[in-house]
Amino acid sequence: MTDPILEVRGLSTHFFTDDGEVKAVRGVSFGVEPGETLGIVGESGCGKSVTAMSILGLVQRPGKVVAGEIMFKGSDLLKLTKEELRNIRGRDIAMIFQDPLSSLNPVLRVGYQIDEAMYAHDKIPRDQVERRGIDLLKQVRVSDAERRINDFPHQFSGGMRQRAMIAMGLSNKPDLLIADEPTTALDVTVQAQILELLRDLNEQTGAAIILITHNLGVVAGLCKRVLVMYAGEIVEEGTAEQIFERPQHPYTWSLLRSVPRIDANRGHRLLSIEGLPPDLIDLPQGCKFNPRCPFRVERCFKESPPIEQVAPAQHAACWVTMERAYAEMGAGTITDTSPGAASGVHPDGRRALPAAEVPAAVAEAGQ
Amino acid sequence: MAISTPVLEEYAGGTVAREQVGLWRDGFRRLRRNRLALAALVYLTILFVVAIVALFWTPYNPAAILPNTLTFLGPSAAHPLGTDDLGRDLLSRMMQGAQISLIVGVGTSAIVLTVGVVVGLIAGYFRGWIDNVISVFINIFYGIPGILVAIILYLVLGRGLGNIMIAISATAWMDMARLVRGQAFSIREREYIEAARASGARSGKILFGHILPNSLGPIIVQATFVIPIAILTEAFLSYLGLGIPSPLASWGSIASEGYAALPLEPYMMLWPAVALSLTLLAFNFLGDGLRDAFDPRQRL
Amino acid sequence: MLTRGTLIYIAQRLALIVFTLIAVSFLVFITVHSLPGSAFESERVHGKALQLVLHQYGLDRPILVQYWSFLTSAIHGNLGVSFQIRGLPITPLVMRELSVSAELGGTALLITIGIGTTFGVLAAMRQNSWVDYTLTSIAVVGYSVPSFVLAGLGVLIFSYWLPNVTNGVISYPAIWTGTYGTLVELSLPAVILGFYTSGQVTRITRAAMLEVLQQDYIRTARAKGLKSRVVTVRHALRNALIPVISILGPLVISIITGSVIIENIFGIPGLGKEFVESILGADYNVTVAVFTVYALLIGIANLVVDLLYTVVDPRIRY
Numbered sequence A: 001m002t003d004p005i006l007e008v009r010g011l012s013t014h015f016f017t018d019d020g021e022v023k024a025v026r027g028v029s030f031g032v033e034p035g036e037t038l039g040i041v042g043e044s045g046c047g048k049s050v051t052a053m054s055i056l057g058l059v060q061r062p063g064k065v066v067a068g069e070i071m072f073k074g075s076d077l078l079k080l081t082k083e084e085l086r087n088i089r090g091r092d093i094a095m096i097f098q099d100p101l102s103s104l105n106p107v108l109r110v111g112y113q114i115d116e117a118m119y120a121h122d123k124i125p126r127d128q129v130e131r132r133g134i135d136l137l138k139q140v141r142v143s144d145a146e147r148r149i150n151d152f153p154h155q156f157s158g159g160m161r162q163r164a165m166i167a168m169g170l171s172n173k174p175d176l177l178i179a180d181e182p183t184t185a186l187d188v189t190v191q192a193q194i195l196e197l198l199r200d201l202n203e204q205t206g207a208a209i210i211l212i213t214h215n216l217g218v219v220a221g222l223c224k225r226v227l228v229m230y231a232g233e234i235v236e237e238g239t240a241e242q243i244f245e246r247p248q249h250p251y252t253w254s255l256l257r258s259v260p261r262i263d264a265n266r267g268h269r270l271l272s273i274e275g276l277p278p279d280l281i282d283l284p285q286g287c288k289f290n291p292r293c294p295f296r297v298e299r300c301f302k303e304s305p306p307i308e309q310v311a312p313a314q315h316a317a318c319w320v321t322m323e324r325a326y327a328e329m330g331a332g333t334i335t336d337t338s339p340g341a342a343s344g345v346h347p348d349g350r351r352a353l354p355a356a357e358v359p360a361a362v363a364e365a366g367q
Numbered sequence B: 001m002a003i004s005t006p007v008l009e010e011y012a013g014g015t016v017a018r019e020q021v022g023l024w025r026d027g028f029r030r031l032r033r034n035r036l037a038l039a040a041l042v043y044l045t046i047l048f049v050v051a052i053v054a055l056f057w058t059p060y061n062p063a064a065i066l067p068n069t070l071t072f073l074g075p076s077a078a079h080p081l082g083t084d085d086l087g088r089d090l091l092s093r094m095m096q097g098a099q100i101s102l103i104v105g106v107g108t109s110a111i112v113l114t115v116g117v118v119v120g121l122i123a124g125y126f127r128g129w130i131d132n133v134i135s136v137f138i139n140i141f142y143g144i145p146g147i148l149v150a151i152i153l154y155l156v157l158g159r160g161l162g163n164i165m166i167a168i169s170a171t172a173w174m175d176m177a178r179l180v181r182g183q184a185f186s187i188r189e190r191e192y193i194e195a196a197r198a199s200g201a202r203s204g205k206i207l208f209g210h211i212l213p214n215s216l217g218p219i220i221v222q223a224t225f226v227i228p229i230a231i232l233t234e235a236f237l238s239y240l241g242l243g244i245p246s247p248l249a250s251w252g253s254i255a256s257e258g259y260a261a262l263p264l265e266p267y268m269m270l271w272p273a274v275a276l277s278l279t280l281l282a283f284n285f286l287g288d289g290l291r292d293a294f295d296p297r298q299r300l
Numbered sequence C: 001m002l003t004r005g006t007l008i009y010i011a012q013r014l015a016l017i018v019f020t021l022i023a024v025s026f027l028v029f030i031t032v033h034s035l036p037g038s039a040f041e042s043e044r045v046h047g048k049a050l051q052l053v054l055h056q057y058g059l060d061r062p063i064l065v066q067y068w069s070f071l072t073s074a075i076h077g078n079l080g081v082s083f084q085i086r087g088l089p090i091t092p093l094v095m096r097e098l099s100v101s102a103e104l105g106g107t108a109l110l111i112t113i114g115i116g117t118t119f120g121v122l123a124a125m126r127q128n129s130w131v132d133y134t135l136t137s138i139a140v141v142g143y144s145v146p147s148f149v150l151a152g153l154g155v156l157i158f159s160y161w162l163p164n165v166t167n168g169v170i171s172y173p174a175i176w177t178g179t180y181g182t183l184v185e186l187s188l189p190a191v192i193l194g195f196y197t198s199g200q201v202t203r204i205t206r207a208a209m210l211e212v213l214q215q216d217y218i219r220t221a222r223a224k225g226l227k228s229r230v231v232t233v234r235h236a237l238r239n240a241l242i243p244v245i246s247i248l249g250p251l252v253i254s255i256i257t258g259s260v261i262i263e264n265i266f267g268i269p270g271l272g273k274e275f276v277e278s279i280l281g282a283d284y285n286v287t288v289a290v291f292t293v294y295a296l297l298i299g300i301a302n303l304v305v306d307l308l309y310t311v312v313d314p315r316i317r318y
């Protein structure tokens, strides 16, 4: 095992809003090895983007990183000065975002926006910047790059904009590329092209990639290792094969069960399971998944499960784990996945409404 | 989409009503939290009281050139704000000025409200050639400074309190009409209007029962902002000697006389300057407060 | 740059301006000529002599005929003659006054935009801090305090108080001397005029900046590692200027409104002063001319603004 280039330890990021402290990310730890492709999955609002933004110091008021370390090439990003951090952003760690139209500045030419990233860091010799800008556009397979580089973003199609974003991200040959839902806003065919592009780039340039997504299919196609987040925490970590074939956390298991249903329809939330994620201001005691978990036991309401090794290279935070759930609760055959259904645990009236009875308005609000 | 059952209409109406109540409640809560707007409200209440008192009583006759009184008398017990270039009591004149400013401000706003809302609703609801005629007219005059139109019109109509309000309204109603027209356009599109229409409500009921209540927030805000504009325009005209005929005192005319007397007695300009500035400031703060509270969409 | 579409657009707008000018001048012409009295009354011309003068100026013809002759000569650039200064051609007079007003108004516009955008950006960058509250309050004060009040204050300080204190070393003339004034003479009225409208610019710049700073492309710019000054100016401000441009038209109107009173206070021989004098002196040809020139000015300003959009925002093409 090589040394990780990025190591996040105990990262917590909270938002101090008028309604209370939104504990969006709590005690997240993981590492990224050079050239690795890591996927982060989880429902909407579970803290994937906030984690990524925290790494680059892009969290804005009222948000604040309240604890943790982010070790990158031997220094803690959280302790750097603004200028030192600026030098890392876009140079060593690049980031691309979900919506490629709104992520490009409408009044500046695409080429300018790509070149600007290189000028800002002086890593690429100045006289090569323009040439490289065109080459990059070609590399991300924008046809007629010489001419299109002078276009404005609105003259590009959605897929081309995302390609331009990727070109921008790669311009300074970063060691790590964080892609936050790079395909969500795109057509299925374009999605596939972008993923293929990311895969090729990872192989050619050796840049590590963190891919954040709702879409398990996307992760399966690209990532060697996967983190599953729930309510601001990492609940399971493992190789793609482990996560998809032998998930140990009931949440991961539930997500996988819901894949086929939603995959059919792009544009809808790609992951969704019964019930709602908890309120991040007022979190439940014990395991944060207990209000929705079919396999919960008494202990789940009292103590938060620590993340522990469940198999070689696989970790999960669960008192029960799926291995036990299969063996003792018949997880392989159940059809009722409502809270406590498999374990029969509904302590002191804590029984949550079955999903079917959740009022439609509430369910929508949670999407 | 046509929803035509009575049940659905009632449901739609109920939603609108509930939405409205909620909006107003939230609005008042926001307004109460806005300290500047509250301070403005307190100041304006006092000013209104002064203006009403001035209807019945002023220390002296504001127009009277007082016998045995010196001109340009500084503030004293007998004349708390001093006397002017003709020896008239400035406090009395300022009180009358408050009256004039408020009448012009509120009166103009009322005219603008009536004309603007009616024209705007008609244009926005009926559309077609009526809307075209109104829009062309508004577009022609939209770019013309209101003060120029007001000056000419005021002189044509003849000097007087009523005419100055009409003269200022002559251009000011257009903003209101545009606003209401736009609101009517967008609200008309909404489902519950469709619902109301499909079930045979008459256009009058739709206009005043649905569109008007739904755009009340922005309309009130706009009407509030007309007040300082009217007060300022009146003061401008009076300052230029084109305003309220003397011996009626307007803050604008007192300021103009005060400007002439500046090297001799600066305080004479001070009172109308302070009164005008505070009053305009108060109305603007109040308008801002109302906008933040009741029309969050166009918050600046 | 100037595509065929743009040229067609400009042509259409120019046609619209001409239409507006005709409509506006017609309405003003009719209205003004219905005013009681005329410039000659004050000259004590009576009876036969008055008839003669009226005839000489064509004022005894039906009003529509008078307007028609005004219009036909106006198209040739001849705005008629003044009554008050018998027979003085109005076109050169108004042109000179326009240039004086443009000097004042143009300076004020620059001041307005300078102050307004600077304050707006600073307030937005420090949202909800005391800087923000102070600057936004100044903005409201700016358009609440009437310009003649500021003029009074300025004159009091610079023309009476400072000369007194400094024994006349510093002295500011309250009234303009030459046609175009001196730089010193220009400064006070231009600042007052500009300050009045700067409040609107401050508010709209602040709002636009706040809006823009929330945009995804600002996050992208920061993620690229650009310096924060570059993010603010190149990425945020350029986008925030688009809504600011949209109020340039109203701004020109505000400045014209303000200049009517400022020119009268400081004795600046511009259009605003002429407008008031002509209407008080019943010199109606001049009134109509000034009004029409104002309408033309505003029409052109609005056209320029719309064309400016295409420069700042590449998404807009006509």
Ligand SMILES: Nc1ncnc2c1ncn2[C@@H]1O[C@H](COP(=O)(O)OP(=O)(O)OP(=O)(O)O)[C@@H](O)[C@H]1O
Pocket (backbone or CB within 6 Å): A015, A017, A022, A024, A042, A043, A044, A045, A046, A047, A048, A049, A050, A051, A061, A062, A063, A214, A280
């Ligand atoms: N500016 C903010 N103010 C308050 N809360 C915020 C803010 N930004 C994010 N949050 C909270 O942080 C939580 C995590 O948000 P995040 O954007 O990381 O979710 P995500 O996993 O990326 O979801 P999605 O898949 O929808 O992008 C959310 O529940 C949200 O409530």
Ligand code: SF4
Pocket (backbone or CB within 6 Å): A249, A250, A251, A287, A288, A289, A290, A293, A294, A295, A296, A297, A300, A305, A317, A318, A319, A320, A321
């Ligand atoms: S079994 Fe318990 S610990 Fe495991 S996920 Fe369910 S609630 Fe959490």
Ligand SMILES: [Mg+2]
Pocket (backbone or CB within 6 Å): A048, A049, A050, A180
């Ligand atoms: Mg996200």
